[in-house]
Amino acid sequence: MVERKPILAITMGDAAGVGPEIIMKALKDQEIYTSCCPFVIGDAKMLERADKIVQTNLKVNRIKKVEDARFSYGTVDCLDLDLLPPDLPFGQVSAEAGKAAFKYLEKAIELAKEQIIHGICTAPLNKEALHKGGHHYPGHTEILAELTNTKDYAMMLSAPNLKVIHVTTHVGLIDAVKQITPERVYTVIKLAHETLQKAGYKQPRIAVCGINPHAGENGLFGYGEEEEKVIPGVEKAQQEGISVFGPLPADTLFFRAIRGDFDVVVAMYHDQGHGPIKVLGLEAGVNITVGLPIIRTSVDHGTAFDIAGKGIADELSLKEAIRQAIELAPRSTNHD
Structure with a gap:
């Protein structure tokens, strides 16, 4: 194993919310690619739809395994689970979207356990949609704890x-x-x-x-x-x-x-x-799950159904979550 830039999985969250939009906006920042190797776990079609809304002009690269990722600025690698219909309505609670959000996170945890990735950064999910999709958890933290068999954990919020x-x-x-x-x-x-x-x-x-x-x-x-x-x-x-x-x-x-x-x-x-x-500002806060065997950071805001699909969601919290994941992540994996 060698020291290298950390590989980060960004889970798309609830696609009926602002997750796909803030992901595309965040990955427009070339500086992210100088310090990590990011890729998205989600539905490529949702990212392409978001790109048309926020007009980042980034190319979405569909991949089936992390080894196929390019990690190249201008291209957003997406481990495409292809779970959602292309016309998923914005701003509505959907069992399909809730179930898909769980599957994205589940896949990220699987990759982390296999030491293929260095950390997980999560876009927001909707708790009501998650429950309608058959997964009765209070939120990301509790899912992560159960799927990693973690007993002692806590939520840490970080802002300047x-x-x-x-x-x-x-x-x-x-x-x-x-x-x-x-x-x-x-x-x-x-x-x-x-x-x-x-x-x-x-x-x-x-x-x-x-x-x-x-x-x-x-x-x-x-x-x-x-x-x-x-x-x-x-x-x-x-x-x-x-x-x-x-x-x-x-x-x-x-x-x-x-x-x-x-x-x-x-x-x-x-x-x-x-x-x-x-x-202190919604855009400044980052959610860190402490006590897990894997690094996980998240935006400290919700799915913002009221502005989903409008292209006005602020990506600064996601960029800060990525930055903190980079700082906390180890530097070697089986993928190396």
């Missing part, structure tokens, strides 16, 4: 000056509080610590949010959730030498993190972590 990792994600608020345990808090702290160390942080500074306003303020708010659920996990991590602080009030913690006091924030539930990231 702010990284957030989540203890719970796609569950209701009441269920989220129930699911928060000292063991889970400790696990997420450790995942954050190990991930940032691999990215070059010698001693990452990790801040942990409280559950209640003012992190409970010594029992004034809530029913002792911080003392019961959060503090034991933090203390266990501290005993192992991890630089972790908290629980701290979330209403000021994110400001401090953006200012540079901390390298990553541990959020207790979905909106606590997602809100601050998205305030």
